[in-house]
Amino acid sequence: MLRSMAADDPAAFLRSMLGEWEKMANSVGGAMLRSDEWSRGMNTASGATMNAQAASKDMMERALAAAQMPSRAEFEDLSARLARIEAALERIELRVAGGTPVAATKPRPSRSRKPPEAKG
Amino acid sequence: MPTDPFTTAAAEFERAMLRNIKGLDYFTTAGPTLGATPKDVLVERGTMRLYHYRPRVDDVYRVPILLVMATTNRGYIFDMVPGQSLVEYLLDAGFDVFMLDWEAPRPDERRLRLQDYVLDFIPSAVARVQAETGESDVSVVGYCFGGVLSLLWAALEGDGVLANLVTFTTPVDFSKMEMFQAWADRRFFDVDRLVDTFGNCPGDYLYTAFDMLRPGTRVAGNIRLVDQLHDDAFVKSFRMFDRWAADILPLAGEYFRETTHALMWENRLNEGTMTVAGRQIDLSRIISPFLHVAAEHDHIVPTPASAPLLGMVGSRDKEEVMLKGGHVSLVAGGNAIRRLWPKLVTWLGSRST
Numbered sequence: 114m115l116r117s118m119a120a121d122d123p124a125a126f127l128r129s130m131l132g133e134w135e136k137m138a139n140s141v142g143g144a145m146l147r148s149d150e151w152s153r154g155m156n157t158a159s160g161a162t163m164n165a166q167a168a169s170k171d172m173m174e175r176a177l178a179a180a181q182m183p184s185r186a187e188f189e190d191l192s193a194r195l196a197r198i199e200a201a202l203e204r205i206e207l208r209v210a211g212g213t214p215v216a217a218t219k220p221r222p223s224r225s226r227k228p229p230e231a232k233g
Numbered sequence: 234m235p236t237d238p239f240t241t242a243a244a245e246f247e248r249a250m251l252r253n254i255k256g257l258d259y260f261t262t263a264g265p266t267l268g269a270t271p272k273d274v275l276v277e278r279g280t281m282r283l284y285h286y287r288p289r290v291d292d293v294y295r296v297p298i299l300l301v302m303a304t305t306n307r308g309y310i311f312d313m314v315p316g317q318s319l320v321e322y323l324l325d326a327g328f329d330v331f332m333l334d335w336e337a338p339r340p341d342e343r344r345l346r347l348q349d350y351v352l353d354f355i356p357s358a359v360a361r362v363q364a365e366t367g368e369s370d371v372s373v374v375g376y377c378f379g380g381v382l383s384l385l386w387a388a389l390e391g392d393g394v395l396a397n398l399v400t401f402t403t404p405v406d407f408s409k410m411e412m413f414q415a416w417a418d419r420r421f422f423d424v425d426r427l428v429d430t431f432g433n434c435p436g437d438y439l440y441t442a443f444d445m446l447r448p449g450t451r452v453a454g455n456i457r458l459v460d461q462l463h464d465d466a467f468v469k470s471f472r473m474f475d476r477w478a479a480d481i482l483p484l485a486g487e488y489f490r491e492t493t494h495a496l497m498w499e500n501r502l503n504e505g506t507m508t509v510a511g512r513q514i515d516l517s518r519i520i521s522p523f524l525h526v527a528a529e530h531d532h533i534v535p536t537p538a539s540a541p542l543l544g545m546v547g548s549r550d551k552e553e554v555m556l557k558g559g560h561v562s563l564v565a566g567g568n569a570i571r572r573l574w575p576k577l578v579t580w581l582g583s584r585s586t
């Protein structure tokens with residue numbers, strides 16, 4: 114059947130083979146990834162990467178602190194906080210200026226809906 | 234019946250031409266806008282977000298729904314694009330819908346613990362839903378670890394507040410999550426060092442872990458994308474799901490440490506020894522109507538990991554449904570539209586008046 118499929122429509126054959134390869138890769142790869150050896154190796158590698166990242170981050174933070182400069186994380190944190198403060202200010206401004214609060218403009222539907230089978 | 238090789242070759246040639254044209258589109262345009270159903274942000278506090286979606290009908294069910302998202306992922310999986318949005322589907326079916334979603338925890342939120350999610354964020358969201366709707370009870374729908382958080386909250390504080398509880402693909406027996414168990418093996422995985430080093434658990438680590446659960450799928454998916462570039466619907470769907478899958482949130486450090494110790498290593502929820510802020514978790518205290526939906530081909534939460542859940546919950550009115558699909562296709566995409574969404578609407582509809 115595969116031979117006739119390959120002859121009739123090679124593209125469909127390749128698509129079907131891709132599906133088979135994916136199943137096989139997930140199954141064989143999954144079994145390998147579940148092994149103790151993999152787990153040990155992966156965690157050792159992660160540990161080494163983690164140490165390297167931590168050392169680099171630490172070095173950079175020290176350098177920035179020595180130069181009286183904030184770190185990227187502190188900038189991001191400040192930026193996120195500013196965005197929230199701006200959003201809060203916008204809401205407060207709207208209310209102080211007599212604008213309609215969002216809650217008042219929201220549709221307030223009645224709450225008496227019944228499931229379709231219960232409707233008379 | 235054998236097909237004419239010339240017809241096949243002509244069709245493939247046409248596809249190849251379309252692929253080139255659409256391929257250019259793919260790299261020069263942004264993907265579809267996700268999570269665009271109109272909503273109001275009710276709470277924006279650190280990592281916590283509470284949304285209220287604008288009702289689309291004049292008369293809604295009395296009991297509002299609070300969707301609780303998993304802390305690792307973005308809530309727009311429930312609100313992809315019009316026509317493929319669970320939120321929109323629920324709104325059209327007549328529900329008042331809220332969502333408890335998460336942003337990446339800030340560096341200063343690394344000390345958040347499980348108790349902050351279970352005894353602060355969820356109760357705060359529920360209280361706000363009550364205030365917003367004037368109703369005393371709420372249906373809670375939790376997805377994956379959002380389901381675990383919902384269960385923990387319901388067991389401790391759900392009395393009198395919880396109208397219905399629905400969980401999707403929610404693990405309780407973490408020993409059955411084989412891949413994660415292997416990678417979080419306490420002989421090799423040093424969670425303390427990770428948290429002490431980074432503060433919060435980086436999203437990249439979690440993304441790699443999710444990606445490795447199916448080692449062949451990313452490669453095959455990319456080949457399929459090239460092959461199907463001529464198909465707009467396929468490309469749109471691929472972009473939506475690929476973006477969502479890559480949009481993994483970091484986890485608050487102490488919360489990650491605590492869940493690794495208590496759930497992955499000690500399997501406390503299944504053993505009946507789980508505590509939150511020193512309070513014993515007893516899932517049999519949950520007596521509201523309960524629905525659990527599992528996915529037949531779930532590679533993240535295999536069905537044995539959620540199998541004990543129904544027996545642990547104390548509700549008389551309880552049901553478990555096993556639907557075709559995987560962890561994500563259960564809740565979004567064509568499979569979900571045909572299977573889960575109608576089931577959810579029917580089940581909740583008759584219990585939300």
